[in-house]
Amino acid sequence: MLIADLHIHSVYSDGKASPREIIRHALIRGINVISITDHDTFKGGLEGYRFSREIARNTSDTKILVVPGIELRSYSGDILVYCENDVELPREVGLLIDKAHENNCVVVPAHPFDTWRHGLGDVVYDYDGWDAIEVWNAHASRNANRRALEASRIMGKPGVANSDAHILEHVGSAYTYILIEDASSITEVLDALRKGLIKPHQGGLSLKDNIERVAWSIEYRARKILGD
Numbered sequence: 001m002l003i004a005d006l007h008i009h010s011v012y013s014d015g016k017a018s019p020r021e022i023i024r025h026a027l028i029r030g031i032n033v034i035s036i037t038d039h040d041t042f043k044g045g046l047e048g049y050r051f052s053r054e055i056a057r058n059t060s061d062t063k064i065l066v067v068p069g070i071e072l073r074s075y076s077g078d079i080l081v082y083c084e085n086d087v088e089l090p091r092e093v094g095l096l097i098d099k100a101h102e103n104n105c106v107v108v109p110a111h112p113f114d115t116w117r118h119g120l121g122d123v124v125y126d127y128d129g130w131d132a133i134e135v136w137n138a139h140a141s142r143n144a145n146r147r148a149l150e151a152s153r154i155m156g157k158p159g160v161a162n163s164d165a166h167i168l169e170h171v172g173s174a175y176t177y178i179l180i181e182d183a184s185s186i187t188e189v190l191d192a193l194r195k196g197l198i199k200p201h202q203g204g205l206s207l208k209d210n211i212e213r214v215a216w217s218i219e220y221r222a223r224k225i226l227g228d
């Protein structure tokens, strides 16, 4: 069984840490699979993947696999897409799902009922092409997560739980068990997600985590304003 956190932001969007720092931190926390899913870019995920391959070549015991991903702002809301490579994706939901599947990617609506943070809301029910649904997001409200879990049950889709970490300390604050023994390739992880060989493990942010989260979002905005 593997532990996976499949929704993490790096410096390539609004995250604080580099892909290398995220990987180092995930290794320390005993996470086996991560996906770096920056807003509208695969850059962080691809850099992380290359770094994880480097680690695998140099050591035999410590292993971590990075699945390249993206949190794409579609016309209807945020969608997580996991791929083996950089894929140019359209922003119309139906076209996005088709293009992603043509390229063997896995498509998961991000925090669908957290409409404050661009969740799809009830639009999630309009499409049957989801491979899984993010049923637990450590940054979403309990009510939003409850409704996401309900959607996954109604639609018969597997559920994933993710941290949506923007700072290192939140990596792994929620995670998903992948029910396979070992993952040496991205394909194996994507297949397991498609087959629903996963089990979400809910987790949340402590008061301290939430204070750090707010502090970082203020700092990030200040950096942007100052062009830092």
Ligand SMILES: [Zn+2]
Pocket (backbone or CB within 6 Å): 007, 009, 071, 110, 164
């Ligand atoms: Zn996110």
